[in-house]
Amino acid sequence: MLALLRIELLKIFRRPRTYISFAAIAAMVGIVQVALKADGISYLQFLMGGMKDSIEIPYEVVLNGYLVCFIILNLLLIHVPLLVALVAGDSIAGEANMGTLRLLLTRPVSRTQFMLMKFTACVIYTVMLLVWMALLSLLVSIILFGTNDMIITRNDVVEQLQRNDILWRYIAAFAYAAVALTTVAALAFLLSIFADNSIGPIVSTISIVIVFTILSEMQIPIYDKTIKPWLFTSHMLAWKGFFYSKSNGEGEAIAGSIENFPAIMRSLSVLLGYIILFVGSAVMIFRKKDILS
Amino acid sequence: MKGIGVTIIYLFSLLPFTKAQEALALIEKVKTKIDQVKDYEAAGTMKTNVSFLKVPMADVTIYFKNPDKLKIKNEKGISLVPKGAASMSLSNLMANRKFTAIPAGDDKVEGIPVKVVKLLPMDENSDIVLSTLYIDEARLLIIKARTTTRENGTYELIMQYGKFATYALPDKAIFSFNTKEYKLPKGITFDYDDGSDKIKSKEALKTNKGALEITYNNYIINKGVADAIFK
Amino acid sequence: MSVIIKVSSLTKQFKDVKAVDKLSFTVNQSDVYGFLGQNGAGKSTTIRMLLTLIEPTGGEIEMFGLDLRSHRKEVLRQVGAIIERPDLYKYLSGYENLNLFAKMNGVDSSRKKLMEQLELVGLADRAHSKAKTYSQGMKQRLGIAIALVHDPQLVILDEPTNGLDPQGIADMRNLILHLCRHMNKTVMVSSHLLNEIEQVATRMLIINNGKKIVEGSVEELIDPAKTTVSLETTDVASALHFIESSRWNTCLSKAATENILLEMHKKDIPMFNSDLVHAGIGVSSLQPKNSLENYFLDVTAGKQHVGTFKD
Numbered sequence: 057m058l059a060l061l062r063i064e065l066l067k068i069f070r071r072p073r074t075y076i077s078f079a080a081i082a083a084m085v086g087i088v089q090v091a092l093k094a095d096g097i098s099y100l101q102f103l104m105g106g107m108k109d110s111i112e113i114p115y116e117v118v119l120n121g122y123l124v125c126f127i128i129l130n131l132l133l134i135h136v137p138l139l140v141a142l143v144a145g146d147s148i149a150g151e152a153n154m155g156t157l158r159l160l161l162t163r164p165v166s167r168t169q170f171m172l173m174k175f176t177a178c179v180i181y182t183v184m185l186l187v188w189m190a191l192l193s194l195l196v197s198i199i200l201f202g203t204n205d206m207i208i209t210r211n212d213v214v215e216q217l218q219r220n221d222i223l224w225r226y227i228a229a230f231a232y233a234a235v236a237l238t239t240v241a242a243l244a245f246l247l248s249i250f251a252d253n254s255i256g257p258i259v260s261t262i263s264i265v266i267v268f269t270i271l272s273e274m275q276i277p278i279y280d281k282t283i284k285p286w287l288f289t290s291h292m293l294a295w296k297g298f299f300y301s302k303s304n305g306e307g308e309a310i311a312g313s314i315e316n317f318p319a320i321m322r323s324l325s326v327l328l329g330y331i332i333l334f335v336g337s338a339v340m341i342f343r344k345k346d347i348l349s
Numbered sequence: 350m351k352g353i354g355v356t357i358i359y360l361f362s363l364l365p366f367t368k369a370q371e372a373l374a375l376i377e378k379v380k381t382k383i384d385q386v387k388d389y390e391a392a393g394t395m396k397t398n399v400s401f402l403k404v405p406m407a408d409v410t411i412y413f414k415n416p417d418k419l420k421i422k423n424e425k426g427i428s429l430v431p432k433g434a435a436s437m438s439l440s441n442l443m444a445n446r447k448f449t450a451i452p453a454g455d456d457k458v459e460g461i462p463v464k465v466v467k468l469l470p471m472d473e474n475s476d477i478v479l480s481t482l483y484i485d486e487a488r489l490l491i492i493k494a495r496t497t498t499r500e501n502g503t504y505e506l507i508m509q510y511g512k513f514a515t516y517a518l519p520d521k522a523i524f525s526f527n528t529k530e531y532k533l534p535k536g537i538t539f540d541y542d543d544g545s546d547k548i549k550s551k552e553a554l555k556t557n558k559g560a561l562e563i564t565y566n567n568y569i570i571n572k573g574v575a576d577a578i579f580k
Numbered sequence: 581m582s583v584i585i586k587v588s589s590l591t592k593q594f595k596d597v598k599a600v601d602k603l604s605f606t607v608n609q610s611d612v613y614g615f616l617g618q619n620g621a622g623k624s625t626t627i628r629m630l631l632t633l634i635e636p637t638g639g640e641i642e643m644f645g646l647d648l649r650s651h652r653k654e655v656l657r658q659v660g661a662i663i664e665r666p667d668l669y670k671y672l673s674g675y676e677n678l679n680l681f682a683k684m685n686g687v688d689s690s691r692k693k694l695m696e697q698l699e700l701v702g703l704a705d706r707a708h709s710k711a712k713t714y715s716q717g718m719k720q721r722l723g724i725a726i727a728l729v730h731d732p733q734l735v736i737l738d739e740p741t742n743g744l745d746p747q748g749i750a751d752m753r754n755l756i757l758h759l760c761r762h763m764n765k766t767v768m769v770s771s772h773l774l775n776e777i778e779q780v781a782t783r784m785l786i787i788n789n790g791k792k793i794v795e796g797s798v799e800e801l802i803d804p805a806k807t808t809v810s811l812e813t814t815d816v817a818s819a820l821h822f823i824e825s826s827r828w829n830t831c832l833s834k835a836a837t838e839n840i841l842l843e844m845h846k847k848d849i850p851m852f853n854s855d856l857v858h859a860g861i862g863v864s865s866l867q868p869k870n871s872l873e874n875y876f877l878d879v880t881a882g883k884q885h886v887g888t889f890k891d
Contacts, residue, residue, distance in 0.1 A: 060684070066672075130539060133539060156668065158667075159667065164686070297541045308406055322544075346628075
């Protein structure tokens, strides 16, 4: 099994297009960091416009590495799933397109094993992409902008986290983001078995993620109660929940706390459920599929 | 008989005038006590209770320079200080302003008997419309001050005195003020919606009120504070 | 003689097309088994079912005495295949491609062994170049190396000469013969071209519309005594007159305006040619066609009824 996994990883990491994803992340993160370094104050004034009339905001210290990382993660909500879909959507469709699928499936390896190893390789790629992103967006931001307390502007409340109460939250958030991105990978993987060309699955995955994200965020009552709790995109944002702390009822943030940990765990189980559904379906369908490519 | 009646009426008519004189004298005594302090640098902790803020208690440094310069700074972290916190100094209320002092009887604040004096600024262009001071006559300390302004509504300052009472400097000051409503569209924030009932907090948001509570741990008094700090 | 492949009543129904219809055949050990049919006859579908790429709708497949469905892994360990053109990982080198498949087969993938195999197919000096730089012929050779990396007993080649130049076709023919005669392997090769098959096959199967038309040894099916000769001359009338008055009159089969068809033993053709020349008949062309080819073309064109080949 391990040999199979190594083969799949070799295929992913020997392909030039894989490195485009890593370069793209470096570019996107770098662009945001440069922009914020040049004129982060203006952006903060926009972000914190809702309270600038009531509160004295020390922008220079508010713009620190922790906040910059948060801003970067916020801005790359759609972009990173796209890069994940790029590899996952190519898993099976790419092999079919290259003509290598028919060769692989005549080997003494069960289709289930084959699919699971392919998906595991996608997950490893996703995690590596995320680690790369974490290093660039957190570590480099800290180097460029230093550290301080973090101010988060939510839609109806402004949170402040103390400097020594932040790093563990980022670790938890990145771990959660890995699961969220794996969900996107699982969807792309499922769609990949239906195509002979990876463009179809990649574009379909991204379209679904975009449409579901819009439905998740649009605040239309009829969707809020019915569809929204079931959309995996609604739960992909739960990594932010690690940055929402509990209040003591008098506006005071309780250090080291999480506002609604059970909700995050519920969202996590929804995502895990979707991963199992997508991958399970992919394996079940693929086992019976006639290979005509 | 008529003479006594007229005298009594005359004496009574003098009462308000006398009371006003007394009120003014009280204010003068309080102001003199307050004016002992030309400047201070104080270390303290600040608790913020604003409807749309969720912030931790912070160690802050408070700088003051007579008559109306006040700055709250968080040297180690960030403190989101409400605008108008500069009005937290009492000397601000009485500094350089010509006002009319109107006695408004007696009251009790936190169980302490106080004399109530209303200050009406003579300057028609002043932002302050009315200040009501609740003064502990015995100790010459202002326990509470409620000020109504044209631009920023009404705010209130409550002081608790202890170690530094001789300087009219509080151990604890609670500043209540009005805030503007805060709202950011979801399309910008992309908040995580955990599905919980947000009705309660929405009610709280409507109050648009905030409070700042500073506990002063120590003061460095009259040692000089640079103007640059207040920029 | 052990049976390597035994197919009974194999059927595949796609949505509205029956691609393979109750097909039964047997491939014996050491056979070079030719699998012949027009394009769309059901050859590829049948082969893909043998290789478990397509699930049969009905019927049984037994390979090496084992039921394919329940012993898939054991069976496939003994099978190597090239399906149409050999497709490779273009961004990997020849060596890496071979290594990948060696590992998938669970066989020795040591550098020494792999280089030996690349040496065998003449790719050792280009082993580390990316496969996308390989010519068609080189890709074919790498495909062969991949198909043979695990030393399978049975080699299945589906239309292996598609897209090859004449040299490539000749090389493929030699390979098939080498696999069978020197490496003792059983080979199954499909094609839509009869003359490719008849040059290498020992037994063959012809299918059309998914059904078996005929199965048997090549010797039986292609009888040199029954070679059809097509004669094109400058003067058909004179040629016809000569033939009718000579010993060759028993061989006359059909006379048309453009050519004359005769049936004779293959070894008699040079003599016939010589007689024509001596008689002063101008020979434009003298083409031997075996009767099987005619039969194949007629049947697959729907002109002849199935099963009357021996008539």
